[in-house]
Amino acid sequence: MSAPDRFAPLPVTDTPQERGDAARNRALLLDAARRLIAERGAGAVSTDDIAAAAGVGKGTLFRRFGSRAGLMVVLLDENEKAHQQAFMFGPPPLGPGAPPLERLIAYGRARLAFVHDHHALLSDAGRDPQTRFTGPSALHHTHVRVLLQSAGTTGDLDAQTTALSALLDADYVEHRLAEGATLDELGDAWETVAVKLCGR
Amino acid sequence: MSAPDRFAPLPVTDTPQERGDAARNRALLLDAARRLIAERGAGAVSTDDIAAAAGVGKGTLFRRFGSRAGLMVVLLDENEKAHQQAFMFGPPPLGPGAPPLERLIAYGRARLAFVHDHHALLSDAGRDPQTRFTGPSALHHTHVRVLLQSAGTTGDLDAQTTALSALLDADYVEHRLAEGATLDELGDAWETVAVKLCGR
Numbered sequence: 001m002s003a004p005d006r007f008a009p010l011p012v013t014d015t016p017q018e019r020g021d022a023a024r025n026r027a028l029l030l031d032a033a034r035r036l037i038a039e040r041g042a043g044a045v046s047t048d049d050i051a052a053a054a055g056v057g058k059g060t061l062f063r064r065f066g067s068r069a070g071l072m073v074v075l076l077d078e079n080e081k082a083h084q085q086a087f088m089f090g091p092p093p094l095g096p097g098a099p100p101l102e103r104l105i106a107y108g109r110a111r112l113a114f115v116h117d118h119h120a121l122l123s124d125a126g127r128d129p130q131t132r133f134t135g136p137s138a139l140h141h142t143h144v145r146v147l148l149q150s151a152g153t154t155g156d157l158d159a160q161t162t163a164l165s166a167l168l169d170a171d172y173v174e175h176r177l178a179e180g181a182t183l184d185e186l187g188d189a190w191e192t193v194a195v196k197l198c199g200r
Numbered sequence: 201m202s203a204p205d206r207f208a209p210l211p212v213t214d215t216p217q218e219r220g221d222a223a224r225n226r227a228l229l230l231d232a233a234r235r236l237i238a239e240r241g242a243g244a245v246s247t248d249d250i251a252a253a254a255g256v257g258k259g260t261l262f263r264r265f266g267s268r269a270g271l272m273v274v275l276l277d278e279n280e281k282a283h284q285q286a287f288m289f290g291p292p293p294l295g296p297g298a299p300p301l302e303r304l305i306a307y308g309r310a311r312l313a314f315v316h317d318h319h320a321l322l323s324d325a326g327r328d329p330q331t332r333f334t335g336p337s338a339l340h341h342t343h344v345r346v347l348l349q350s351a352g353t354t355g356d357l358d359a360q361t362t363a364l365s366a367l368l369d370a371d372y373v374e375h376r377l378a379e380g381a382t383l384d385e386l387g388d389a390w391e392t393v394a395v396k397l398c399g400r
Contacts (some may be wrong), residue, residue, distance in 0.1 A: 199396070
């Protein structure tokens with residue numbers, strides 16, 4: 001990478017340089033994945049299925065998305081955008097205007113519902129360590145981190161963000177729901193831990 | 201499963217019923233995996249490599265261990281045993297005899313060092329959602345849970361255990377170390393969060 005590149009914006013998903021057939025294959029693969037996942041659930045859809053339904057080779061899928069997890073991240077991204085809009089720019093207590101601890105509590109409850117709705121996609125996307133500390137999850141980490149900091153927490157901020165965010169992990173949430181916990185109870189647990197970390 | 205089976209002990213890794221050739225293939229695969237991982241690191245060893253070095257088919261590997269993660273769990277298990285011995289039966293503050301919060305703090309520091317030493321194996325084993333809430337990690341979860349409870353924490357105990365245990369996740373630990381944090385600093389962060397959760 002040449003020196004000026006270090007200051008270039010991060011690559012976005014669709015670049016103007018992406019050639020016409022590459023862009024078309026990408027769209028075909030996303031459409032196929034969306035359709036198959038709606039029919040069967042993400043857990044029952046393989047990269048073979050997606051490539052076959054899109055009418056392209058499996059190599060094309062990996063060239064366009066890097067991995068199965070990479071494709072899942074792009075699919076999630078569409079739903080994430082509306083969710084992010086709500087907690088970044090929407091009305092309080094989720095959006096700006098409420099005190100940070102109130103926003104943090106509202107965020108946890110909203111995110112738990114989203115995580116449950118999108119469990120299969122999130123579980124897949126989270127399995128790739130390459131995407132775990134980047135992609136949409138990095139934005140959530142930053143949001144929790146900023147709210148913890150604004151709420152006046154003390155100690156290692158990144159560790160506290162990681163500890164609190166573990167309660168929103170898709171596999172953990174499904175594991176607790178399967179054991180009989182409700183989303184409300186998980187929201188209460190989130191609140192308890194958030195309050196303790198902020199020293200109230 | 202017939203009714204009396206429900207009360208039978210959980211299956212252990214080597215059962216007397218395991219046939220001679222199955223047991224031999226299992227030992228060959230474990231030896232090969234151990235040797236290749238020592239040479240190259242776990243990240244650079246595929247199931248193909250392991251099966252080839254053991255002189256068995258790849259299907260045999262999956263029949264014996266279920267998955268790559270399953271094999272990693274068995275390998276880890278050997279090292280885990282010594283580590284578990286120390287925190288379950290060893291001298292205080294890690295072992296019994298010290299107050300629970302002191303034991304919890306000592307456990308975090310000891311576990312961080314272990315996790316760093318065994319990063320590649322743990323990262324692999326943790327990627328399989330089937331082994332995540334069972335296997336060796338379930339024992340660690342229970343240990344943290346019991347100590348949090350004995351230290352008088354309030355609120356959802358499982359959520360707090362999950363939040364605190366996230367600080368021992370192999371990928372998180374390596375991510376922080378790569379960013380320049382030291383094991384001591386991560387140990388301090390563990391202590392801060394543990395103390396807050398216990399309301400001190």
